[in-house]
Amino acid sequence: MLGTIGLSAIMFRNVLERRRELALLGAVGYDARRISTMIGAEASLLVIAGVTIGSLCAAIAVAPAWLGHEGSGPGVGLALLLVAVIVAGMVSSLIAVRAALRGRMVAALSSE
Numbered sequence: 001m002l003g004t005i006g007l008s009a010i011m012f013r014n015v016l017e018r019r020r021e022l023a024l025l026g027a028v029g030y031d032a033r034r035i036s037t038m039i040g041a042e043a044s045l046l047v048i049a050g051v052t053i054g055s056l057c058a059a060i061a062v063a064p065a066w067l068g069h070e071g072s073g074p075g076v077g078l079a080l081l082l083v084a085v086i087v088a089g090m091v092s093s094l095i096a097v098r099a100a101l102r103g104r105m106v107a108a109l110s111s112e
Contacts, residue, residue: 040093
């Protein structure tokens with residue numbers, strides 16, 4: 001649970017730091033849906049790449065223990081955990097984008 005809160009906070013901070021960029025995109029004609037899709041696609045790529053690389057590194061790290069002791073591999077619990085991390089990343093990015101787009105974009109643009 002704490003990891004999900006941390007992930008949400010990081011995504012929220014990332015989107016808020018990019019408010020000027022989002023305001024500029026809105027000023028040149030991007031609507032809120034297109035901006036949300038763009039941020040969602042970026043978040044998806046980052047979350048899936050992170051989970052994939054992290055899983056590969058973890059598998060390499062524990063492979064000797066699995067092979068040496070003839071232990072069983074990860075079960076359904078690990079797969080559910082990975083799905084939960086991906087879902088948490090996507091939900092937190094959606095919350096962050098909605099919060100950023102709900103604010104005053106004109107003020108963000110004027111500070112640019």
